[in-house]
Structures are given as structure tokens and as C-alpha cells.
Amino acid sequence: MFSYTVPYSALATEAALVKTELMRAVESVLDSGRYILGPEVAAFEREFAEYCQAKFAAGTSTGTSALYLALRGIGLDERDEVITVPNSFIASASSVALAGAKPVFVDICDDGNMDSQKLEDVISDRTRAIVPVHLTGRPARMKDVLEIARRHDLFVLEDAAQAVGASLDGKRVGSWGHAACFSLHPLKNLHAFGDGGMVTTQDPDLIAGLLKARNHGMVNREQCDFWSFNSRLDEMQAAMLRVQLRYLDALTETRRSLALRYNDLLRPYVEVPDEGPGEHCVFQTYVVKAERRDELKQYLNEHGVEALIHYATPIHLQPAAKDLGYSALDFPKTMQHVSKILSFPLYPTLTHVQQDRVVELVGSFYQKN
Numbered sequence: 001m002f003s004y005t006v007p008y009s010a011l012a013t014e015a016a017l018v019k020t021e022l023m024r025a026v027e028s029v030l031d032s033g034r035y036i037l038g039p040e041v042a043a044f045e046r047e048f049a050e051y052c053q054a055k056f057a058a059g060t061s062t063g064t065s066a067l068y069l070a071l072r073g074i075g076l077d078e079r080d081e082v083i084t085v086p087n088s089f090i091a092s093a094s095s096v097a098l099a100g101a102k103p104v105f106v107d108i109c110d111d112g113n114m115d116s117q118k119l120e121d122v123i124s125d126r127t128r129a130i131v132p133v134h135l136t137g138r139p140a141r142m143k144d145v146l147e148i149a150r151r152h153d154l155f156v157l158e159d160a161a162q163a164v165g166a167s168l169d170g171k172r173v174g175s176w177g178h179a180a181c182f183s184l185h186p187l188k189n190l191h192a193f194g195d196g197g198m199v200t201t202q203d204p205d206l207i208a209g210l211l212k213a214r215n216h217g218m219v220n221r222e223q224c225d226f227w228s229f230n231s232r233l234d235e236m237q238a239a240m241l242r243v244q245l246r247y248l249d250a251l252t253e254t255r256r257s258l259a260l261r262y263n264d265l266l267r268p269y270v271e272v273p274d275e276g277p278g279e280h281c282v283f284q285t286y287v288v289k290a291e292r293r294d295e296l297k298q299y300l301n302e303h304g305v306e307a308l309i310h311y312a313t314p315i316h317l318q319p320a321a322k323d324l325g326y327s328a329l330d331f332p333k334t335m336q337h338v339s340k341i342l343s344f345p346l347y348p349t350l351t352h353v354q355q356d357r358v359v360e361l362v363g364s365f366y367q368k369n
Contacts, residue, residue, distance in 0.1 A: 005304035006345050006354045011186055013349040014251075015193075018243055022193075025239040035235045037215065044238040045198075047245055052164075052174030054200035056207035059233025060214050063161045063183025066197035067095035067131075069213045069231060070179045073206055074155050076101040076128060083122055084131040084159070085114050086316040086326075087334045092133050092159050093315045101128065103324065105316050107331040111276065112136060112287070112341075115333070116144035123148075129155040134163035134173050136273065136310075137189070137282035142168055142176040157181065162284040164190045165252050169278040174200040184233075184241065189255065189284050190248050192237040252282050254348040258355060259283040262344065265359040269366050271340075285310050286346035290362075292369065293340050299365045305358050308343045 015022065029040060041059050049057035060066040071082065080101040084092045085108055093103040106122050109115045112135045119130070130149055132140040142158070149156045158180035160166075160173045167173065174180040182188075184196030201207050212219060217228035259281075263272040271289035275281050287310065290296050300307040314334050316326035328335060344358055 004306040006306065006350075006357055008306040008308055008343070008345050009187060010347050010349050014347060017349070018247060021243045022240050025243050026236060029236050029239045037232060038235040040235045040238040040242065041233055044233075044242050044245070047242060048198055049200055051172075051245065051248075052180070052200045053172045054175050054180070055202045056200065056204065058199045058207055058210045058214060059238060060197040060199060061231045061233060062195045063181060063185060063197040064091040064095055065214070065229070065231040066181035066183075066199045067091060067157070067159065068098050069210055069228075070157055070181055070199050070201075070206075071095055071099035071101070071129065071131075073179075073209045073213060074129065078102070079126055080128040081124060081126045082129045082131060083119065083127060085133050085135075085334075086314040086331055087112060087311065087337055088133040088135060088159065088315065089161065089311065090315055090318065090320070091161070092131060093321070096131070102126075103315075103321070105326065105331065107333045108337060109141075109333070111138060111273070112337060113138060113140040114145065116141045116148065119145065119148050120152075123152055123154070127152065127154060129157055131157045131159050132177075133159040133161075134166055136287050137163045137166050137284035138273070138275075139163065139166050139168040139173055139279055139281070142173075146176065155179075161185075162188065163282060164188065165248060165280075166282045167280040170280075175202070178203060179206060184237070187284075189252060189282055190241065190244055192241055194234075194237060196233050196237050196241065198233075251348045255283050255346060256281070258346055258348075258350055259286050261352075262286060262346070262355065262359070265355075266362060269362050270342075283346060285343045287341050287343050289337070289340040290342050291340070293342050295369070296362065296365050297342055300358070300361055303361050305361055306345060309338075309341060310343050312338060314338055 045057040082096040086105040096103040156177035158177040160180045161183035179201040182198040184192040213228045214231040217226040
């Protein structure tokens, strides 16, 4: 297996920063004998809600299950449509389909997030909800989306899978829409040591339904109100996530510092992800737009830098989306975007030496070519 001098991620080195506290959290759960929906899950939900400036939070097994359960909670059926973007991870759309509705896509802006100026063009009498995605940890245009949703009486579900801690005009993602969903996958800024997800909301009725829906639809051990899945967040993961949450802001600032340093150093060669007015980005992925992207990616990989593409094939062109009837001509900004995007290594333990190596190679590629 090829060994990169600058790998895309370094999860073991990140865990080492707080390993002693993580192990204490694990031992505490083991000693308690409470492994499912115990006090650690309840405490993490309270702390996470407060962090996101929301009233309530519910832990789930994955970010995808969070999206699915939140959408299912508004009673979607096959006649309904939910609008999202085509350039996200597949779960942004698959959760809509799994909840029983039809995913409908709208094109994006230069920053990769939903183009709110095109949003009303795809709203129909079947539209029930809008799922803006805070892609790469950059907040979407929530004020415009919410105003349009208000005019059309639509539910807004933030896909904040990549954006914990991001904010717009001082307001955190996870507190803008009717609800928001987060992924706690190991590659996320706040991550479990396995899978996990969260839903935040200000709505007590929605959270009450979610707490049942993530646990087989059960109110208690004796009463099941509706059929549902086991989509619970594990107690062990919650205990370790509480440790991670305490360090999240500090690690995010390190990540931001490295991202902004990348911006300064890479600006002569590629289009860098500058923040917009009022945006506080958390750079879950550091994505540039590069000419001759595929050649640059190969050059970096061959010289020890693990560069990736997030995501090379947009959702509307996936085999699973064939029945939706879209073509490569439908979303020109998305297609332009996916032809140039390239993700560089970025994580709190990335050194300046490693970062300088990435920049050096990008510069040498363009100077030679």
C-alpha cells in the first residue's frame, strides 16, 4: 500500500491529543454498565444543542439516519418533493427518497452552496421541504432560503453534516432552519470513533417524535406508537464525543488557521475558498478549483500528497438517480464545479512543513506545465 508523506487524514494523531481523557470516558461507561441511551447520550444531547444555539438535540446512529428521520417526521409521501443540491454527498438526496419523497435539485453558486436565486424556479405545488447543504463547512445562504421557504410555507432542514461550528452573521448552523442534521463520521470536525449523527431543532414536538423514531417508535419498553428503526447513538460514542466537544473550538481554530494559510500560499496557482461576508467557515474539507485538475491530482498523489475529489460525480448523474430524469446539461454551474474541485489534506495536526510541501508541489506542477 502506498505511504503518503502528506496523507489526507491523520485520525490517530488527532486522537492522541486527548487519548487519556477518551480512555477515562470509555472506562466510565464500562464501569457504569449503561450502554444504550444512558446518561452520556442525554448529556451530550444537551451540550450539543447548547453549542449549536438550539433548544433540543437527538443523537442518531449516523448522519444519514438523522436526515431520514427528520424528513420522515414531517410525513412525506410519494407525491411530495424535497429540494436540495446535486453536488453534495449522496445522503442529501438518498434520505429524501428513503423517506418516501422525490429529490429535486437546484443549481449552485460559485462557492458550491445552493443558489437561492434559482430556488423558486423549482418550487412546485408538490414541494414540501428544502434541504440546503453547508458544503465543506461553509454556511449556505440561509436568510434567502428561509425567506423563500416562508413565502411558500416550506420546511427547511439544514444538512449540516460537514459544518458543526460554522456560523453566518454570528448565528451557528443548526439553529437556522426548522431542524438541522449533523454527521459524526470520523472524517468530520466533531467525530465519533465509528458512526454517529445528530438532529437539532427548536421544535419540542419534532424532537419528541425523533426521540421515539430513533428507538423503534417506542415511548417506553411497553409501548410502540409507530413502526421505526433502531437508529440510536451509542452511549460509548456519546461519552467520547463529549470529550471531543470540549476541544472542538480550539481544534477548529487550528484548522481555520491552516486553511487561511493555504489560501495565502496557493492563491497564485488555484482558486481558493475565501470566506464571504459574515461567514465563519470550519473547512471540514479544504477544496480548491484547479485548472487541469486530474493531472494535478495525479501529480500530487505520485509525489506523496493524498489529494481527493469531493465529489467527482454529482448526485443527479448517479445510477441510483436515473429515474429522476436529469442529464449532464441540467446544472451547468454544478458541472463546472465538479470538473475543477480538488481537496487537499487539512486537519489540526497537519504541520507547516507538510503544508509547505503541498504548496511546493502545486507550484512546481503549474510552473512546469
